[in-house]
Amino acid sequence: MASLSRTLRFAALIRPSAVLSVVPRAATVGCLHTLTSRESRLSNTTLLSAITKATSGVRSYSAKEPLTLDLIQQRVMLVLKLYDKVNPDKLAVDSHFMQDLGLDSLDHVEVIMAMEDEFGFEIPDGDAEKLLRPADIIRYVADKEDIYE
Amino acid sequence: MASTRTIRAAARQVKPILSVDQGEARKRVLNLYKAWYRQIPYILIDYDFPKSKEQCREKLREEFEKHRHVQDIRVIDMLVIKGQMELKETVEIWKQKHGLMAYWRDSVDPKPKDFLSKFLDGHD
16 A cells, blocks of 8 residues: 555656546545645646656756756746736846836845745845846856856 | 034944945845745744745735835844844744734734623723
């Protein structure tokens, strides 16, 4: 029973939809509960890591996906669109946070924190207060990750 | 004449608590906000907190907005120090659940409306 739940949990990381169809009707409520919680945690991660988890099936020991400038831009814009204080219609790559989007300094701190969580590295305060446009953030991340411009 | 001018200049310079200018004070405030923001998910776990993450974030924002108008650097430093003390107590779990729920409590008790409450309160 424990091994069954363990294999189901591992399989859920790869193909949650396929596993749910395979789960027998006699499965306990507890087993189904672990699957749905794992699936919901999967839906919380970004699109990219979900796709790589679905396709690779191999453990990634803190390896990162190969970044390109375009990919960084997509991820930054996605995070900003998901932020509820930002109006997605006004959002552009060179829109200023304070002047165009009407955010204040605490919102800016939250945005920088979201970027830190997204790309997985700390942004110090001296650099963070200069990142006032999405274009600045993209250029900064590209500098830190050594992506050619 | 010259002595009063020097006295006035000396009185304008006050001994700073932590920060010497607005920029440094601002950095301290933003760091405190960041520290609290990062601590919120752990607060919810450690204290089995009945509020949601969004409610906690709103309350954090509200507490910071309360003192938005403050310009005096020493007052800002003092508020940052108090906030840091609260954060330390919260992180080390020296507070309890009611200590944190106090942020949501009304500071004024509601006035009694029905007869018995007024009687027990001792109305005039």
